[in-house]
Amino acid sequence: MSAFEYAPAPESRSIVKLQPSYGLFIDGEFTDGAGSFKTISPASEEVLAEIAEASTADVDRAVKAARRAYTDVWGSMPGRERAKYLFRIARIIAERSRELAVLESLNNGKPIKESRDVDVPLAAAHFFYYAGWADKLPYAGFGADPRPLGVAGQVIPWNFPLLMLAWKIAPALAAGNTVVLKPAETTPLTALLFAEICQQADLPPGVVNIVTGAGETGAALVNHPDVDKVAFTGSTEVGRIIARAVAGTNKKVTLELGGKAANIVFDDAAIDQAVEGIVNGIFFNQGHVCCAGSRLLVQESVADQLLESLKRRMATLRVGDPLDKNTDVGAINSAEQLSRIKALAEIGSAEGAERWSPACELPERGFWFAPTIFTGVSQAHRIAREEIFGPVLSVLTFRTPGEAIEKANNTPYGLSAGIWSEKGSRILAVADQLRAGVVWANTFNKFDPTSPFGGYKESGYGREGGRHGLEAYLAG
Missing domain, CATH: 3.40.309.10 (Aldehyde Dehydrogenase; Chain A, domain 2)
Known part of the structure; x- marks a missing residue:
């Protein structure tokens, strides 16, 4: 019997309105960076957009905006009020799921059926899940009065750009922290669309900041003295550099690194x-x-x-x-x-x-x-x-x-x-x-926002997801 032949079934690109250029997202607004670089489609090598590159000064602006938002608004906001913003973000991700899926596949190269059926639904699910935790932190098992850490500096990889963003940002916000996130230099577009979603959800300015760039931008964020928490997903080699950089400081760290399962x-x-x-x-x-x-x-x-x-x-x-x-x-x-x-x-x-x-x-x-x-x-x-x-x-x-x-x-x-x-x-x-x-x-690669994920040895330390994922963003 011959194999079935499949006629092409292309998803339309028209649902995504690509901008010629994208700025940094700092203090609730898009702003210019010190430099710029191009992001491409790995399937065709087509240039998709010009992306702002954040300098050390730009990162400093973002961290200061996050600190102001933490001090003035977010850190003291009741959990039930924070939860409303997370629910709103989750609903907007679900509403704009087709747009996000197409953009993810364009910029990352992964099949649309994976973006559509795995990445985007799971990203929304993480925000829904942690929205439910925001007003229940005293009952999470981390002490009677768990408190947020402050400003979280987060660096994510290119393999699951939107999903890794959700893994990082959702528990941080639920716990009362503010965020400066750096997406991978090859896949910044869904993170920048997420910045638009934050605006659409009326998230207070400075609660989420997104700085784009390469390794130097990430290093500036990790090494910034006013960052209280570092979360990194990526290679073991970079994880070692980060571990050395934060050693001797008071920064809390989670590292989710390589594997050979x-x-x-x-x-x-x-x-x-x-x-x-x-x-x-x-x-x-x-x-x-x-x-x-x-x-x-x-x-x-x-x-x-x-x-x-x-x-x-x-x-x-x-x-x-x-x-x-x-x-x-x-x-x-x-x-x-x-x-x-x-x-x-x-x-x-x-x-x-x-x-x-x-x-x-x-x-x-x-x-x-x-x-x-x-x-x-x-x-x-x-x-x-x-x-x-x-x-x-x-x-x-x-x-x-x-x-x-x-x-x-x-x-x-x-x-x-x-x-x-x-x-x-x-x-x-x-x-x-x-x-x-x-x-x-009897299965593999099954993920759920309620289940913790993380490794041992050179695969890093700390857990993301589930109740355990809150611990990294709380001071007991």
Whole structure:
């Protein structure tokens, strides 16, 4: 039987009104920055807009605006009143969901069905959830009189621009803090649209400030002496720099860093269900996921059967235009990231692993990488140790649960893991021995605003999401 052919089903760009240029969002208004840079669509390399670049002086203006708003309005506002603003923001995100989804896919390169069905609904859900906590903080388990910290400096990555913004801003505002947020330099557009949403919701000026720029802008924010709390999601390398920068200060810090998650498939797992979880675990968002299941550990007795099924499923993945509703795998976010993925894939081949990709035609313009698996991988291979952050899966085998646990834990990271088995007792026993912050059972990459997320070892410290996510923004 031949595979189904899908006619193109493009989402319209017309719902998004792109401005030629965007300023910084400080004290409730858009304002010029010291410099500027261009942001592009990774699928076509088309320039989307000119973006203001914040200098150290611009960051200082934003922090001062946040401090004024905290002192004069937000920090002393009753929780039930703060909740109204968060509810309003959540409703506007839901109302403008199609616009946000299209803009996210344009600027990030991820498929529209992921932006539409995952990123934007979850972003709204986080604001709804933390709005519910705003007037209940004394009952959250952090003491009878928990207080906000003050000004939070937040730096987010390019893989989930809007969702990471929601993860950071929603609990900070619910707890009574004000915010200066720096989005990634390659994906600033949904953060700047969120600034418009703050205006639409009549959020008091200075409560949320957004400064755009590259690493120097982020460093100015992290190092600013009047920032009380630093929250960062991104690479382990930058996380180390931030940890050193705040050491010896009174700043509270949460770091959500890299990962090299193991997806463990036992011989009694439902193979077809496991294959869907494996595909979702590594090819969702082009593998640009810190908790991606980039290492597949499969029990030796079912390895051949699972690999045959996995290759058959990968052959059906559609790579191409992120705005096509049929697309499964979109564009790599930047030329720099594509170069890193290619380099590590070449190293995998050079070290003796066997590389396989389904036949797929990649677009001529933009940044693209075909879904790829490596078999014959050992623990010594760099592709099994280093975070590739792309659609590349390393396949290893094991014979006993003890061997699976040892291999899964043999990594400097500890963010997430997946277990596939029909036996609940086995799942619980293995999960208890995995050194990972999140362990999924017979599923992968499932998120909920009520559930905490975070890692161990080089995957960072602190938790985001759930009741635990409030703790990082409160002084007991």
